[in-house]
Amino acid sequence: MPHINKTIHYNAAHFLTSASKLSQCPPDEGAEVAFAGRSNAGKSSAINALTNNSKLARTSKTPGRTQLINFFTLNHESLRIVDLPGYGYAKVPVAMKVHWQKHLDQYLQERMCLRGVVLVMDIRHPMKEFDQMMVDWCATTGVPLHVLLTKADKLKKGPAQSTVLKLRKELTALLGDSVSVQPFSALKRSGIDVLQHRLNDWLLAEEEGADHSETVAPSEPE
Template sequence: MSLFRGLKFLTTVNDLKMLPNEGIEVAFAGRSNAGKSSSINTLANHTRLAFVSKTPGRTQHINYFDFGEERRLVDLPGYGYADVPARVRAHWEKLLSQYLVGRENLIGLVLIMDSRRPLTELDRRMLDWFRPTGKPVHCLLTKSDKLTTQERIKTLRAVEAEFADDPQVTVQLFSSLKKQGVENVETVVGAWFDAIRFEQNQQDETTDGI
């Protein structure tokens, strides 16, 4: 079974104090209406696993999904939707920044960006929060089916050039409609989990040898 196919909903929280203590996790974040929920559903081959709202900004909580073996996918609240109260936007921003910077269980970030409008100011702010942690970032340029072949190539090259000097960040095109790019996401995220497990095993062996 592929990495995402066994994904199951675990819990939802609206306060960092309620986050699960156990496990390692990969977070999915993105601007509202960038296709984050659709991407998760496509990866999991499940039409309603992550809620897709016709009103961007509806998802206001942190949703946890379980891969098994204490591996988690964390669906973070969409950001950047203007038609919500300032108090709610402030809550989201505080929640996201504190989670991204301080969450020890977090091993990597999948940043969802609409391929027609990548690297908005808010996307860059997310990266500014997260990149100092030194953990990997994988950018999904979604809705690539809405671009021509030449536009896809141009967009991918432009975003890759943005991070040419930063091996921490990788980039790919993705289409939920065409189910294109699924295997690459599985390879990248799976490698993150494998690397952490390898480090943990090495530490356990070192401890046992003392």
């Protein structure tokens, strides 16, 4: 197998910059993966678990508080993870929702270095209005989608796995092999290896000499 000249160390992630609109984003080069999700779905906790840094992504008991697009550089400066603002929370003013919607749509449609979207959903409450909007957008544009069903520790094994299989079947029918679904628990730190493998595939896909055809994805947590 050809030598892969880059290894991503997620625990080396550090804050790069914040942007309130597309023109304030870093140069559109390299590769980045965006995390999206409703404000109370556990997105910040998932990013913190992924990077093993409890303070990297801001967590708040007030959903919708973080209103900026936050960029984090990995150990290679050309590779980034992006924390999109939380959306869809009932207590956020309508005007703020409209503002977020506009800039989210612009980022997703015009950001050329975007390699994939991780859509974070609470496993107990999947496919809310915002989630469906993101799925539809990925179906239209062809951008790969990875669904992270967080808070899997809140359900017993049977119901959790049933939700995963049901959603995987529904989304595969719509998006084909460009979508993947996994259970995840930031509290139990389960599913991190599966998530990292997916991000590696996206971020390293266009690196010279990279070949993931023989790599085997880690098993999903039981």
